[in-house]
Amino acid sequence: MTLFGLDETRVGELVAGVRGAQAQGDDPATAGEVFARAAWSGLAEPGDGTAGLLVASVGASVALTAVLESWSPVRIGALVRDALGDEPGKPDIVFAASPSADPTEADADTSAELEQALDLGLQRWRPRLNSNEVIRSLQQAARMQTQLLLATDALWPSALDDLEQHAPLALWWRGVPGALAALTNSIALVGARAATGYGEHIAMEASAGLVDRGFAIVSGAAYGIDGMAHRAALASDGITVAFLAGGVDRFYPSGHDSLLTRIVATGAVVSELPCGAAPTKWRFLQRNRLIAAASAATVVLEAGWRSGSLNTAGHASALGRPLGAVPGPITSPTSAGCHRLIREFAAVCVTNPTEMAELVGERSIQVPLDFPDSDAGSGPIPRTSDQVRVFDALSGRSPRTVADLARRAGLSSAAVRGALGGLDLDGAAQEREAGWVRRL
Known part of the structure; x- marks a missing residue:
């Protein structure tokens, strides 16, 4: 039997190396979910709300299969809506850029928005699909005595669940x-x-x-x-x-x-x-x-x-x-x-x-803070989050293509091109014959 194109026994061995005491009772199905969570930690950038919603609703294993088998956004969207339904404890369908944004409850009118978000997500995740990288990260983790913790484990910091769909996978x-x-x-x-x-x-x-x-x-x-x-x-x-x-x-x-x-x-x-x-x-x-x-x-x-x-x-x-x-x-x-x-x-x-x-004993006052990030850029207009991620992915010496930048930044090619346009106008990036470079 295979899981994600890999031998089931091999997947079990890789997972066992990073589960430690948490591995007690892990069956083949659990091993598949652990492997999928490990893969998703590299597929999606931290705080990716669309990935968080998808994994929370259908599970990491099914979500990974959907990306591997190139399911359409319509098919995945229908699966997410069916999985959520009215089941208590499941997250609402929200599309917020950060955990501090106000959530919008799902209804029939969100179907198109959900499918659009999934389409953009697939464009971000698919360039990073590489089973060898997942295997290497698991092997390196085992060598360094690193363990992988899931939200279902007793040691999971439950306070992180307050981040909702932006919680770590x-x-x-x-x-x-x-x-x-x-x-x-x-x-x-x-x-x-x-x-x-x-x-x-x-x-x-x-x-x-x-x-x-x-x-x-x-x-x-x-x-x-x-x-x-x-x-x-x-x-x-x-x-x-x-x-x-x-x-x-x-x-x-x-x-x-x-x-x-x-x-x-x-x-x-x-x-x-x-x-x-x-x-x-x-x-x-x-x-x-x-x-x-x-x-x-x-x-x-x-x-x-x-x-x-x-x-x-x-x-x-x-x-x-x-x-x-x-x-x-x-x-x-x-x-x-x-x-x-x-x-x-x-x-x-x-x-x-x-x-x-x-x-700790005081009642907190919830006041949204919106500070411009000092690391986001040195220009008078703060850079968008996409521009920050693309700028990070650029090299000052080696030209990189849009496809390569998309994989490194965890963004869609369209988002990368849009960010590059802004960085070019700002004088922070320059296009050469072989690709784009960072202007220092």
Whole structure:
């Protein structure tokens, strides 16, 4: 018997290598679903709502079969509508660009919109169909003692389900099981990469103080505030969890290799991307939603006016999570983002670990935040999400075709061409005879 064109026994062996204790009771049907989830983690970009809706409604295995066998959007759409029906617990059909968007309940008039979304999704996913890449990622995960976690597993962080169709399709992780269980009582500490001595001191005091109060520390392992928060938690013999924007087999940033190795020993390193996946600017932004969703509260310790950590704050607020910000010197540009959160977006002013811990017991105020992303572009007009992803996929030296860029960015060819037009006008991309290049 075969699964997705592969021998069933082979699929079972590959899956067994990444399931660990979760593998108990996995039958051939479950193995197929696990393999399909692993494949989908590489087919769809993080936060792909159409992929999330499809997998949640019909299952990863059926969804993967639909892509492999080139089912039409009409056929897939009918299957999704039949699977959802009026069954309680199933998601509504929504087409939102982010978890913070207002959902629109499905009705008869959404059929055409659903099929259009599926058509665009198929154009994004099909160029990435490659069983060899899935096999390699599973083999690499097994070598690195990386496990694949599904939403049906006991260790799954249930708070991530608040992301609805934008929730991760699976999680790849390394570390100790207790760290994942500790996420139910965790606080995210985030802030600027270019942190000042003041910011690093606050991060150290906050992390150590929260650990002493029984909290796990969540962050993104970046330089600056993130790294200091992780280090202080480890120094206090606490639990810390790092969410990465690439595969957990290739630690990023490389300068934090030893830090992340220490986190694996007593905490956990987590990603929704398979082993071998490279971090990109788009994936960093999507990673932030996991940090905000997995934690009981988020505290921004130091941030400039357009700091990327404000993106995490936006996700936390949209999800109704308590949000705190630490004030800094009014003359410091590296605290301007924190002051902005406090003044304009109802963040709670917190100055010590006790006040941060109190956030978890407070009723959150849900205020949508819409911050322009400092990484999205340097021009006066912010780049669209498609432009950010295509710019990430471009090379400064090697020309790349539209088809190659579509595969790398996880977009349809039409979307890539549209994004390239904007990047060309902005002077960020240039077309050559052999393809497109990034203009540095």
